Amino acid sequence: MRRFPWAVLLALLAGLGVGLLISWGIAPVRFVDTTPNTLRADFKTQMRSAIAAAYAADDNLPRARARLSLLGDTDSYQALSAQAQQMLAAGETSARIHQVAQLAADLQQPPPQTAAIATPPPTFTSSAPPPTRPNIPTTIVTLTETILPDQVITPPATISTATPRPTHTPTSAPGKPFELVAQEPLCQTDLQDGLMQVILTDSHRRQLAGVEIIVSWDGGEDHFFSGLKPELGNGYADFVMQPGILYNVRVADGAPVPNVSAPACTAADGTTFTGAIRLSFQQP
Amino acid sequence: MPRWLPPLLALILGISLGLIYGWVISPVQYVDTTPDTLRADYRADYVLMVAEAYQREQDGDLAVRRLAILGSQPPGQIAAQGLADARKFGFADSDLSLIQKLTTAMQAWQPSTQGIKP
Numbered sequence: 001m002r003r004f005p006w007a008v009l010l011a012l013l014a015g016l017g018v019g020l021l022i023s024w025g026i027a028p029v030r031f032v033d034t035t036p037n038t039l040r041a042d043f044k045t046q047m048r049s050a051i052a053a054a055y056a057a058d059d060n061l062p063r064a065r066a067r068l069s070l071l072g073d074t075d076s077y078q079a080l081s082a083q084a085q086q087m088l089a090a091g092e093t094s095a096r097i098h099q100v101a102q103l104a105a106d107l108q109q110p111p112p113q114t115a116a117i118a119t120p121p122p123t124f125t126s127s128a129p130p131p132t133r134p135n136i137p138t139t140i141v142t143l144t145e146t147i148l149p150d151q152v153i154t155p156p157a158t159i160s161t162a163t164p165r166p167t168h169t170p171t172s173a174p175g176k177p178f179e180l181v182a183q184e185p186l187c188q189t190d191l192q193d194g195l196m197q198v199i200l201t202d203s204h205r206r207q208l209a210g211v212e213i214i215v216s217w218d219g220g221e222d223h224f225f226s227g228l229k230p231e232l233g234n235g236y237a238d239f240v241m242q243p244g245i246l247y248n249v250r251v252a253d254g255a256p257v258p259n260v261s262a263p264a265c266t267a268a269d270g271t272t273f274t275g276a277i278r279l280s281f282q283q284p
Numbered sequence: 285m286p287r288w289l290p291p292l293l294a295l296i297l298g299i300s301l302g303l304i305y306g307w308v309i310s311p312v313q314y315v316d317t318t319p320d321t322l323r324a325d326y327r328a329d330y331v332l333m334v335a336e337a338y339q340r341e342q343d344g345d346l347a348v349r350r351l352a353i354l355g356s357q358p359p360g361q362i363a364a365q366g367l368a369d370a371r372k373f374g375f376a377d378s379d380l381s382l383i384q385k386l387t388t389a390m391q392a393w394q395p396s397t398q399g400i401k402p
Contacts, residue, residue, distance in 0.1 A: 011291035012298040019302015028311070033323035040316035046353055047319075050330065053337035053350075067329070 037072030044071050048083055052099040061106055068107075080104035081228050084210075088223060094252075097225070098210040105209030105227030105234045176203075178211075178254035182280040187265030194243060194262040195276035200226045200235040200251060202283045207235025214250045215239050243274045251281045320355040324369045327354055331366025332379050335386035344393050347386065360391030 036047060048071065055064040065076075073079040084101040178200060186197070196215070200208045209227025216222075226237040241247060241262040250256040257279065265275035314321075319330065331351070338347040351359045354366075367383045375383075 005290065007291045008294040011294035015295040015298020015300075016302045017298070018295075019299040019304075020306050021302075022299075023303050023306020023311070028306070032321055034314065034317045034321045036322065036326055038315055038317045039319060039322075043317075043319050043353060046350070047330070050333040050337065050350055053341070054333040057336040057340035067333070070326070 036070040039071070044073075045083055045086075047071060048080060049087075049096060049100060052080070052103040053096070055103050055106075056099045061109065064103055065107065077104050077107045080107070084225060084228070088212075088225070094212055097212070101210030101225045101227055108234075176283045178251040178281040178283055180254075180257050180279060181282045182278070183257070183260075184278045184280075185263035185265070186276040186278055187263065187267075188276065189267060189273065191276040192240060193274040193276075194241040196239045196241050196247070196249070196260065196262075197276065197278040198226065198237045198239070198249070198251070199233065199278065199280045200237070200282075201280070205282070207233050208283075209234040211235075211252055213237050213239075213252075215247050216250075216256075217245050217247045241277075249279060254281065319353045322354075325373045328366045328369035328373060328375065328383075330354065331363055331383055331386070332370065332375065335363075335379075335382040338386050338389065339382055344389055347390065348393060351390065358390075359393060360387060363387040363390040 036044070039047065048068070051064055051067045054067075055061065068076040068080075071079075080100050081104045084097050084104060087097045087100060186195075198213055200211050200213075202208050207226075209225075211226045212223055213226065214221065214223050222239065224237055224239065227234050229236055229238070232238075241260075243262050243264075245261065246258070247260045248256045248258050249260050260277065260279070263275040263277060264272055266272050319327070322330070331354070334347050334350045337350070338344075341347075348359045351362045354362050357365075363383065364387050367380065367387050370380055370383050
């Protein structure tokens, strides 16, 4: 009867151990040519900020889209929107928050029809996959969304309200200060009770995203941005008021609008309910 | 067959299996990488982003902070490397021009007098 080959088995196990030691510890696979989707979350955040800053400079939305796609976010719009809120909470400058919020809002625009300008393909000597660096379209995307006079904005039934923030973040929105041009009570039962709709436009009546709005009341203050609900308009933002409370509303560096409150409305059947209000601000 | 041969062959087989498992079947996973490990074309594109933003903002300190995530080298060196990579990968002339301007600005940037803001 032959002896069990213990020596062979031990040598095999020892060899396996040595192999794993080499491959996992001494000389692991080195990823020196990584792609942006493998970046740590905080670096992805910085990349998004850089993409937004570059977009603010060149207005090249296809290029920004291509860059964002490299990060592997399942929803770039959501990622940017969340980042804008986090930056606000972290006390970042309004200019940088505006860049991120603006890009988030502009991502909701349909992709342009123009083709990207062909850039000579890079030559690679490694076995890495072909580069996916976005070729650079030079199309300048211009937002031309205009509010129609009779436009009624009906937000979805569930509206999340921003959490009140104890500290004030100074702002300085680009352009001239916003002025209130219309304040309309909206007695519509399909709107959330006490909803304050804010519409921001520039001097050409184009809606503006990424502008900070500050709502304050006795004992509280809240900050939020336009454009975070682009399905309702790039310049749209909303806030839910409580009945009987007077609010001051200020848009960026504009003058505050005092004593804004939810209107009392009467339905067709005679019952009363708390209505909504729409504030339209425009840059002169 | 010598008595030492089977254990030696088993040892070699074991090492081979270990290497195959560790390098091919289950290699070390890098999921939280840092920007300095990015492939050169991605690094160059990031430098281009910084250059685009710098062109508009003209904020040298901010550009330095942005470039700093690509490594610990001086910002001028990082930008110059980005410019070299951008040329290598055939970036458009307009983009090369932007990176060139950034590189020039970063090489002139002096940390002793324009320290990085926290």
